[in-house]
Amino acid sequence: MKTADRIEVFFDGKKVGTMVPYQKRLTAFEYSDEWLRNGFSISPFSLPLQAGVKIAKADPFDGIFGIFADSLPDGWGRLLVDRMLRKAGERPEEIDPFSRLSIVGASGKGALEYKPVYNLQTAKQTDDLDHLAEECRKILQTEDSGDLDTLFAMGGSSGGARPKVTIRLGGEDWIVKFPSSGDPADIGFMEYEYNLCAKDCGIEIPEVKLFPSAVCQGYFGCKRFDRIKTPLLEKKIHTASVSAMLETSHRIPSLDYCSLLALTWQLTKQTEEVEKMFTLMCFNVFAHNRDDHSNNFSFVYEGNWRLSPAYDLTYSNSVGGEHATTVAGEGKNPTMNDILSVAKKAGIKESLARQTAEKVHETVNERLGKIIKKAAKKIF
Numbered sequence: 001m002k003t004a005d006r007i008e009v010f011f012d013g014k015k016v017g018t019m020v021p022y023q024k025r026l027t028a029f030e031y032s033d034e035w036l037r038n039g040f041s042i043s044p045f046s047l048p049l050q051a052g053v054k055i056a057k058a059d060p061f062d063g064i065f066g067i068f069a070d071s072l073p074d075g076w077g078r079l080l081v082d083r084m085l086r087k088a089g090e091r092p093e094e095i096d097p098f099s100r101l102s103i104v105g106a107s108g109k110g111a112l113e114y115k116p117v118y119n120l121q122t123a124k125q126t127d128d129l130d131h132l133a134e135e136c137r138k139i140l141q142t143e144d145s146g147d148l149d150t151l152f153a154m155g156g157s158s159g160g161a162r163p164k165v166t167i168r169l170g171g172e173d174w175i176v177k178f179p180s181s182g183d184p185a186d187i188g189f190m191e192y193e194y195n196l197c198a199k200d201c202g203i204e205i206p207e208v209k210l211f212p213s214a215v216c217q218g219y220f221g222c223k224r225f226d227r228i229k230t231p232l233l234e235k236k237i238h239t240a241s242v243s244a245m246l247e248t249s250h251r252i253p254s255l256d257y258c259s260l261l262a263l264t265w266q267l268t269k270q271t272e273e274v275e276k277m278f279t280l281m282c283f284n285v286f287a288h289n290r291d292d293h294s295n296n297f298s299f300v301y302e303g304n305w306r307l308s309p310a311y312d313l314t315y316s317n318s319v320g321g322e323h324a325t326t327v328a329g330e331g332k333n334p335t336m337n338d339i340l341s342v343a344k345k346a347g348i349k350e351s352l353a354r355q356t357a358e359k360v361h362e363t364v365n366e367r368l369g370k371i372i373k374k375a376a377k378k379i380f
Contacts, residue, residue: 066244071108111236136163243294250295291316293324
């Protein structure tokens with residue numbers, strides 16, 4: 001793989017700017033003149049819409065800005081890319097994030113696209129989900145998969161630890177997830193129920209579906225919220241995770257919901273968006289979704305910033321069994337007082353905060369109570 005001396009970043013066919021290597025480990029980025037005239041800041045805190053060269057820090061994204069690291073596959077997608085690179089005779093450990101953006105090309109999450117493109121995708125796709133799940137299982141157990149190319153073609157740009165593929169359904173992109181090594185066989189059903197419960201709590205979620213299977217209760221799927229199809233066109237939506245916004249690694253828990261609600265206000269200036277984040281916090285607390293790290297919250301930009309639909313909602317633990325994002329400093333056993341403390345710091349009235357928290361608690365208990373108890377006993 002020949003390393004490019006520069007990578008050009010595009011949005012909806014327009015050149016956003018140019019990125020080049022700097023002092024071996026770092027990269028430099030500069031907005032294009034056209035984007036400075038007509039564009040927007042793709043990452044308000046680290047890349048404000050200003051002329052001039054900006055240098056990324058070495059950490060936490062190996063010398064590139066967080067908004068570009070957001071485009072890179074992580075977890076499962078990274079595993080597939082590395083396998084494909086080895087198959088092509090490359091040494092994955094020698095290929096830095098800057099060069100990997102060329103592999104992403106136009107296939108990453110959100111709306112940013114990268115040129116030049118290094119194309120690894122050569123395979124046909126399939127809609128046999130049980131077959132794909134079995135091939136994913138083989139890869140996770142380090143066995144050979146005869147359909148590595150297919151898995152890469154359908155899921156090589158994905159993030160997160162769980163295996164997943166992107167399929168077309170009704171002319172739109174859907175993400176379908178499969179069990180990871182440590183997951184119960186019916187994790188798909190669990191995530192589906194969690195999402196329906198979140199919707200009942202008033203939380204915005206993507207359109208979801210439980211795809212049928214002959215070997216389990218089904219595979220969880222959701223329509224991509226960073227893609228919108230209209231009668232006239234299909235467009236990509238600019239998306240930024242909190243990890244990217246704050247230039248912080250999701251692998252090291254360092255976030256608190258007080259900061260998360262403050263960030264939501266700073267970006268959106270909308271009380272409703274802050275209240276949405278508060279409701280999501282309540283759901284994560286009562287539904288035992290503790291893998292609530294900075295990569296599992298995102299904002300989308302369509303003329304202004306707003307909170308994205310919620311995603312990765314299921315029973316989960318994080319480091320030490322605590323919330324990855326603490327609740328007023330408490331990670332292990334957040335109480336109602338902790339929840340109300342977050343609301344107070346965010347300027348949410350106590351009466352509204354308590355009413356919201358109690359409604360979420362009641363809804364979670366009614367819909368997910370049995371699932372949570374089984375998951376806690378590891379017999380789900």
